[in-house]
Amino acid sequence: MNCQSDHSAPLRVLVTGGSGLVGRAIQHVVREEGGAKEGEEWIFLTSKDANLMSMEETRAVFEKHRPTHVIHLAAMVGGLFKNMKYNLDFWRNNIYINDNVLQAAHEVGAVKVVSCLSTCIFPDKTSYPIDETMIHNGPPHESNFGYAYAKRMIDVHNRAYFQQYGRCFTAVIPTNVFGPHDNFSIEDGHVLPGLIHKAYIAQKEGKPLVVWGSGSPRRQFIYSLDLARLFLWVLREYPEVDPVILSVGEEEEVSIKEAAEAVVQALDFKGEVVFDTSKADGQFKKTASNAKLHRYLPEFTFTPFTQALKETCDWFVANYDSARK
Secondary structure (H helix, E strand, O other), X not given: OEOOOOOOOOOEEEEEOOOOHHHHHHHXXXXXXXXXXXXXXXXXXXXXXXXXXXXXXXXXXXXXXXXXXXXXXXXXXXXXXXXXXXXXXXXXXXXXXXXXXXXXXXXXXXXXXXXXXXXXXXEOOOOOOEOHHHOXXXXXXXXXXXXHHHXXXXXXXXXXXXXXHOOEEXXXXXXXXXXXXXXXXXXXXXXXXXXXXXXXXXXXXXXXEEEEOOOOOEEOEEEHHHHHHHHHHHHHOOOEOOOEEEOOOHHHOEEHHHHHHHHHHHOOOOOOEEEEOOOOOOXXXXXXXXXXXXXXXXXXXXXXXXXXXXXHHHHHXXXXXXXXO
8 A cells, every 4th residue: 555645845753752762763863864854853752741641642742743744653662571461551551552643643634654563563373584464464472462462453553544534654563673772671671682781780790691591582683773764764755554674684583592692792791691491482583574675775784783782782881870771
């Protein structure tokens, strides 16, 4: 489904979740890399500006800024163990947020909305690599079904807004995002920032680095700054309502064991690395195809994983006191 978002005047872009990992990366690209065009206005919302679970507050903040374009990043998020505990909360809160944001965007006449999904929305039992046509082909992994179904519903929302109102609302599906300003919580964070934090502490205390699980699951990691650059392309150029996977290629997939080894190298960790196999592994793999992205942007080059990881580790060490953890 192709949609043309005709808009010649300078954009006024509202970014929800503007202080999170991806929001901060988009801020960096817009402000430090010249990502914004002349006359454009970029507004980065945080949870202090509005509670997006409230329609009243969401409507008010959209009325205040009246964006022409929206990048929707805000969500209730967490790692494997937090998801396993709170599936109902993840389902309800994200459904409210997404419904409120898309409806408020529609009401103020926003020309385009780009929402952020996740590869965990894909069916658990599937063939690999996964592509954009397979989102609804079966239930997601049971560990985070609440979050996964809520995110899947954004695709349903987008198609319905297009069918009923001709709205150019679309979505991107990044693989595992990491970078500066991530949540480095060991309990609730994602795998890579959690490993970085654990290795940092183990180094300080002279103890072994304990990696949860067997280390065998495989993941594709995308650097937040690469993702931010691609988000701007989707906002300006991508013509479809159907989502697009934003990811490094299948050949760039790494095991959790390899990721841990890369963290050890980046932090120059000298201790022992131990795998705690009593902890759950989660989904073994969710290999995604970036063929669609590659068709549109054959020249795009991703930051090499080891370089991106080193930059992330350096940022974490330099900002340890203020980092989310």
